Amino acid sequence: MTSSSTADATPSPSPSPSSGDGDTYGELRAQLDTLTTEAFRPELSEIDRLPTSEIAKIMNAEDATVPAAVAEQLPAIAAAIDGTAERMARGGRLVYAGAGTAGRLGVLDASECPPTFNTDPAEVVGLIAGGPSAMVTAVEGAEDSKELAAEDLDGLGLTADDVVVGVSASGRTPYAIGAVEHAKRKGALTIGLSCNADSGLAAAADHGIEVVVGPELLTGSTRLKAGTAQKLVLNMLSTITMIRLGKTYGNLMVDVRASNEKLRARSRRIVSLATGASDEEIEAALAATDGEVKNAILTILGGVDGPTAADLLTTSGGHLRAALDTSRATSRTTSRTT
Numbered sequence: 031m032t033s034s035s036t037a038d039a040t041p042s043p044s045p046s047p048s049s050g051d052g053d054t055y056g057e058l059r060a061q062l063d064t065l066t067t068e069a070f071r072p073e074l075s076e077i078d079r080l081p082t083s084e085i086a087k088i089m090n091a092e093d094a095t096v097p098a099a100v101a102e103q104l105p106a107i108a109a110a111i112d113g114t115a116e117r118m119a120r121g122g123r124l125v126y127a128g129a130g131t132a133g134r135l136g137v138l139d140a141s142e143c144p145p146t147f148n149t150d151p152a153e154v155v156g157l158i159a160g161g162p163s164a165m166v167t168a169v170e171g172a173e174d175s176k177e178l179a180a181e182d183l184d185g186l187g188l189t190a191d192d193v194v195v196g197v198s199a200s201g202r203t204p205y206a207i208g209a210v211e212h213a214k215r216k217g218a219l220t221i222g223l224s225c226n227a228d229s230g231l232a233a234a235a236d237h238g239i240e241v242v243v244g245p246e247l248l249t250g251s252t253r254l255k256a257g258t259a260q261k262l263v264l265n266m267l268s269t270i271t272m273i274r275l276g277k278t279y280g281n282l283m284v285d286v287r288a289s290n291e292k293l294r295a296r297s298r299r300i301v302s303l304a305t306g307a308s309d310e311e312i313e314a315a316l317a318a319t320d321g322e323v324k325n326a327i328l329t330i331l332g333g334v335d336g337p338t339a340a341d342l343l344t345t346s347g348g349h350l351r352a353a354l355d356t357s358r359a360t361s362r363t364t365s366r367t368t
Contacts, residue, residue: 201229
């Protein structure tokens with residue numbers, strides 16, 4: 031399932047300041063002090079005194095810097111997408127793994143793929159540390175466990191054809207790093223998405239993507255700029271991968287699943303935009319192809335019946351342009367011999 035994980039994790043006991051071989055909290059605090067995402071901004075120390083309109087203006091200006099930070103990582107993002115599409119084309123899955131906000135963003139992106147691209151729910155999966163309940167309630171200690179990440183991936187039956195994306199704003203979250211490390215041991219392709227330079231997550235992954243958005247408006251609140259950056263990158267990763275897999279025709283979502291009235295209306299609009307056909311032709315094409323938008327377009331533009339359209343798309347690996355080229359080439363050959 032796209033929003034799946036293992037069963038809800040049992041909360042791990044929080045470490046005591048005096049436990050282990052030193053001041054655990056002191057060590058972690060020192061580590062956080064080195065992270066850009068955790069940096070304190072003294073110029074905003076009295077932001078709570080400002081008028082609401084001024085705070086909104088500052089926050090909006092902060093958000094406007096995120097796309098530029100993403101742009102700096104476009105070569106790394108493109109390389110990760112090409113690797114992902116290659117694995118998925120041979121039957122692999124795309125698996126997001128993260129904790130807290132990062133985990134929720136992965137689950138969100140995964141859950142939107144079936145209705146948008148007609149993927150099987152098992153093709154794009156979102157794992158969040160602590161299991162499904164962590165989507166709405168923090169599960170203390172879950173993010174600190176590399177072992178939990180390995181268990182979650184093993185629960186999916188991870189293979190070398192799969193792609194695992196560890197997502198962590200700090201780039202130090204054990205759950206995300208553990209997922210990438212375990213996936214690499216299994217031979218899967220790994221991607222590490224973080225918002226700090228020289229992160230442990232990026233170093234552990236085959237493809238490291240570090241979108242450095244700088245300190246947050248609220249110190250350490252990485253649901254803000256860092257969360258926005260991660261959402262933008264995940265949008266690219268899933269959307270462009272699906273384009274590469276033939277899930278679109280131009281910029282039309284020809285694999286959309288018509289699961290409600292709005293999507294049924296959108297399906298007809300997509301066929302209209304792709305073909306310019308009349309409403310009567312569109313309804314006939316959809317009826318002949320069991321409502322499959324891509325197949326309906328092929329019957330109209332390729333001049334074939336429903337079963338032939340299905341065969342052509344199977345042969346072309348679901349790529350509508352390739353199927354159209356084949357149908358048109360066949361039509362030309364037939365016309366020359368008659």
